[in-house]
Amino acid sequence: MAENYQLVDRQPGRPLAMHPQKFALWLFLVTVVMLFAAFTSALIVRQADGDWLVYDLPNLLQISTGIIVLGSLSMHWAYISAKKDRFDQLKIAMPLTVILGVAFLVSQWMAWGQLVDSKVWFSFGNPAGSFFYVITGVHALHLISGVFYLIYVLISSLRSKVHSKNMLNMEMCSTYWHFLGGLWIYLYIFLIMNH
Amino acid sequence: MATAEAHTDSHAHDHDHEHKDSFITKYIFCQDHKVIAKQFLITGMFWAIIGGAFSAIFRMQLGFPDADLGWLQPLLGKWISADGKLDTEFYLALVTMHGTIMVFFVLTAGLSGTFSNFLIPLQIGARDMASGFMNMLSYWFFFLSSVIMFISLFLETGPASGGWVVYPPLSALPQAMSGSGLGMTLWLVAMVFFIVSSLLGGINYITTVINLRTRGMSMWKLPLTIWAFFLTAVIGVLSFPVLFAAALLLVFDRSFGTSFYLSEIYIGGEALPNLGGSPILYQHLFWFLGHPEVYIVLLPALGITSEIIATNSRKPIFGYKAMVISLLGITVLSFVVWAHHMFVTGMNPFLGSIFMFLTLIIAIPSAVKVFNYLTTLWRGNIIFTPAMLFSIGLVSVFISGGITGVFLGNSAIDIQLHDTYFVVAHFHLVMGSASFFGMVAGVYHWFPKMFGRMMDRKLGYIHFWFTFVGVYLVFFPMHYIGIAGFPRRYYSFTNFDAFSGFTDLNAFISVAALITFIAQFIFLFNFVYSIFRGKKAPANPWKSNTLEWTTPINPGHGNWPGEIPPVYRWPYDYSKPGAEDDFIPQNVPFSETMESNLPHENDEIALEKDIDELVVDETGEHHDQH
Ligand code: HEM
Numbered sequence: 001m002a003e004n005y006q007l008v009d010r011q012p013g014r015p016l017a018m019h020p021q022k023f024a025l026w027l028f029l030v031t032v033v034m035l036f037a038a039f040t041s042a043l044i045v046r047q048a049d050g051d052w053l054v055y056d057l058p059n060l061l062q063i064s065t066g067i068i069v070l071g072s073l074s075m076h077w078a079y080i081s082a083k084k085d086r087f088d089q090l091k092i093a094m095p096l097t098v099i100l101g102v103a104f105l106v107s108q109w110m111a112w113g114q115l116v117d118s119k120v121w122f123s124f125g126n127p128a129g130s131f132f133y134v135i136t137g138v139h140a141l142h143l144i145s146g147v148f149y150l151i152y153v154l155i156s157s158l159r160s161k162v163h164s165k166n167m168l169n170m171e172m173c174s175t176y177w178h179f180l181g182g183l184w185i186y187l188y189i190f191l192i193m194n195h
Numbered sequence: 196m197a198t199a200e201a202h203t204d205s206h207a208h209d210h211d212h213e214h215k216d217s218f219i220t221k222y223i224f225c226q227d228h229k230v231i232a233k234q235f236l237i238t239g240m241f242w243a244i245i246g247g248a249f250s251a252i253f254r255m256q257l258g259f260p261d262a263d264l265g266w267l268q269p270l271l272g273k274w275i276s277a278d279g280k281l282d283t284e285f286y287l288a289l290v291t292m293h294g295t296i297m298v299f300f301v302l303t304a305g306l307s308g309t310f311s312n313f314l315i316p317l318q319i320g321a322r323d324m325a326s327g328f329m330n331m332l333s334y335w336f337f338f339l340s341s342v343i344m345f346i347s348l349f350l351e352t353g354p355a356s357g358g359w360v361v362y363p364p365l366s367a368l369p370q371a372m373s374g375s376g377l378g379m380t381l382w383l384v385a386m387v388f389f390i391v392s393s394l395l396g397g398i399n400y401i402t403t404v405i406n407l408r409t410r411g412m413s414m415w416k417l418p419l420t421i422w423a424f425f426l427t428a429v430i431g432v433l434s435f436p437v438l439f440a441a442a443l444l445l446v447f448d449r450s451f452g453t454s455f456y457l458s459e460i461y462i463g464g465e466a467l468p469n470l471g472g473s474p475i476l477y478q479h480l481f482w483f484l485g486h487p488e489v490y491i492v493l494l495p496a497l498g499i500t501s502e503i504i505a506t507n508s509r510k511p512i513f514g515y516k517a518m519v520i521s522l523l524g525i526t527v528l529s530f531v532v533w534a535h536h537m538f539v540t541g542m543n544p545f546l547g548s549i550f551m552f553l554t555l556i557i558a559i560p561s562a563v564k565v566f567n568y569l570t571t572l573w574r575g576n577i578i579f580t581p582a583m584l585f586s587i588g589l590v591s592v593f594i595s596g597g598i599t600g601v602f603l604g605n606s607a608i609d610i611q612l613h614d615t616y617f618v619v620a621h622f623h624l625v626m627g628s629a630s631f632f633g634m635v636a637g638v639y640h641w642f643p644k645m646f647g648r649m650m651d652r653k654l655g656y657i658h659f660w661f662t663f664v665g666v667y668l669v670f671f672p673m674h675y676i677g678i679a680g681f682p683r684r685y686y687s688f689t690n691f692d693a694f695s696g697f698t699d700l701n702a703f704i705s706v707a708a709l710i711t712f713i714a715q716f717i718f719l720f721n722f723v724y725s726i727f728r729g730k731k732a733p734a735n736p737w738k739s740n741t742l743e744w745t746t747p748i749n750p751g752h753g754n755w756p757g758e759i760p761p762v763y764r765w766p767y768d769y770s771k772p773g774a775e776d777d778f779i780p781q782n783v784p785f786s787e788t789m790e791s792n793l794p795h796e797n798d799e800i801a802l803e804k805d806i807d808e809l810v811v812d813e814t815g816e817h818h819d820q821h
């Protein structure tokens with residue numbers, strides 16, 4: 001197919017060669033970016049008004065960050081394995097990614113606990129704290145959807161539906177997963193700078 | 196696309212009967228973009244009637260504050276007091292719901308939902324949307340949102356009442372007014388579903404335009420309608436998530452005790468626990484969506500107008516590239532002007548100047564578009580169909596309303612005019628009337644493609660003149676009232692000495708508004724009657740160039756019975772010198788029109804072979820390249 005397109009690369013515009021579903025996924029990621037752009041810029045605007053509670057970020061966040069980086073690595077491992085049809089490795093890498101995803105969520109939950117212990121609440125406190133809960137919470141919700149997608153791909157790989165000739169879901173899932181990881185790292189750096 | 200293939204009826208003569216589809220899959224959970232478009236249209240029309248009726252009621256209150264509205268009691272129940280007066284809080288609810296319904300449910304979902312859905316696949320040459328399922332979902336989320344919003348109208352405490360912009364603290368505190376209770380909650384829930392619906396739709400429109408164009412359809416050969424729908428979807432995808440963020444924080448403030456927007460508020464002498472929030476923050480978030488939203492409402496109407504004006508002037512659109520570039524310019528600029536809605540919030544005057552500057556720049560692409568419409572009309576062989584009249588009407592109201600935008604964009608003038616009827620006049624002309632005209636024009640123009648029948652022309656003319664004269668009679672006088680300082684959203688002006696004038700003018704506006712509203716039923720009748728009894732439509736009733744007219748008169752799912760026609764030329768070859776007919780459809784190759792080709796078009800003949808050679812892969816299996 002790809003070669004055919006080259007034939008006519010000049011005049012007649014040839015629709016994009018990207019799979020429509022993948023393209024739609026990218027558009028969805030754009031909406032997620034806009035959502036967090038809204039939250040983070042709202043935080044900055046609000047912070048500039050003064051009367052801002054400075055609190056210590058829970059140190060568990062470092063662990064979360066480590067976990068999510070590992071999750072991205074194992075996702076990539078799963079992706080490579082599927083592409084090379086190494087199913088034994090795929091069957092280790094996919095569950096590992098799911099476990100790391102869940103571990104990240106648990107770690108975030110415990111980080112909330114740490115924050116509550118240091119008396120920074122979601123409700124009836126300074127918006128500084130509330131912003132932290134909203135940003136991490138909405139990110140976690142997206143991550144939960146990512147875990148569901150991982151589980152879906154995991155099940156398809158167990159049913160041998162993921163292999164080098166059928167990579168669509170694997171590719172989309174890994175795009176989403178790396179995106180969520182990257183998003184977290186951005187948010188983490190952002191929170192370090194503006195907590 | 197395999198399913199689309201299967202549904203396509205290969206026998207052109209019996210396209211009326213569709214096998215396989217039951218009533219449910221055909222009309223209810225249907226994934227055919229044409230059916231979904233009609234679902235959006237009819238839901239939108241339903242909302243338009245409600246939204247219009249609301250304005251009729253509050254206009255009666257404004258025009259005739261002493262009148263006895265007791266006769267509305269059967270309809271409004273306890274919202275009309277025993278002595279025939281409209282409840283004051285319900286007045287605010289009416290204004291709020293009128294705005295919400297018109298902006299979001301009619302002119303966003305009803306307009307984009309109808310025409311993006313209907314025209315994108317038909318005009319770019321695709322069997323359906325990129326994802327029929329997501330498209331269906333988009334409608335049903337909209338439906339769910341509509342149901343919730345509709346239910347909120349019947350609440351004991353009334354629907355949301357804080358204005359369509361739902362500024363906190365009014366909207367954040369349930370105790371602030373009765374509409375801020377359950378009504379506001381339902382408003383937020385409905386809007387969340389609405390945003391989901393818009394995003395699903397928008398993602399689909401963009402993907403379809405980028406990925407599924409037929410052979411030869413380069414971006415520079417797209418009809419301007421498609422450019423407009425495409426960029427509308429881009430704006431939506433970028434701005435609706437921000438509204439979502441604003442709404443989410445508002446939900447937390449309302450129900451979870453956070454203080455994003457609330458600070459130091461006393462109610463009945465008691466301090467609320469909320470500290471440290473900023474209501475201005477909400478305005479920033481809201482208007483970051485809000486201003487792009489007004490273009491989401493407008494651009495599809497402009498696209499529809501481009502198409503109709505070119506077709507019915509029998510002339511190529513003037514400055515096609517300039518039109519596209521203006522659309523792009525508007526898209527980009529629409530994101531950097533939001534604070535012109537907030538000049539009086541005490542913002543830094545320097546920042547105000549920047550936003551003033553950016554705001555005034557956006558007048559340029561708007562003016563380019565107007566100029567190009569006028570030059571397209573200039574010396575055209577104009578055919579005054581009802582669609583054409585409404586399109587010309589759009590250009591007119593867009594000019595009248597756009598000029599006042601330039602006034603308002605100057606922060607110094609806006610201090611006087613903000614929140615007065617001048618603003619109401621501005622946006623009802625430039626957005627309300629213009630988009631409404633575009634929507635109606637689109638219905639008149641594409642009705643034959645939608646329902647295989649023609650709408651009645653005479654009724655269309657009557658409808659046009661009532662509406663066109665009507666909107667000017669309603670909104671033009673509002674400029675005076677606004678300059679006189681009358682604030683918007685007031686229940687009545689009789690209690691203020693300063694505002695005791697203009698009672699006659701207000702009464703006049705109200706009469707005009709009622710007549711205009713009633714005139715819309717001519718359209719409604721025409722619409723419903725023509726679906727069943729209209730004249731049967733010919734294949735290409737307006738002698739138009741775009742691809743939708745190459746489909747069967749009543750296209751089935753999949754749109755073209757055989758192969759999708761390839762495209763060789765731009766959509767505006769009207770009255771081309773030397774050509775036999777005064778129009779050359781997009782799917783006619785240059786090799787067949789030697790008599791009218793321009794020199795550079797002769798060069799393209801060599802390339803046509805390539806278009807014909809392209810293999811269409813309709814199996815739905817996309818081959819990934821790495
Ligand atoms: C010529 C370019 C335009 C300029 C310079 C302009 C400027 C403005 C300004 C400064 C305001 C704020 C007035 C105030 O609240 O005090 C305003 C309000 C508004 N404009 Fe425009 N405008 C322009 C075109 C448009 C267009 C094309 C649309 C819609 C299609 C539109 C829709 C609105 C709406 C809906 C509001 C009022 C929102 C509300 O407060 O409820 N404007 N405009």
Ligand SMILES: [Cu+2]
Nearest residue numbers: 486533535536
């Ligand atoms: Cu604006």
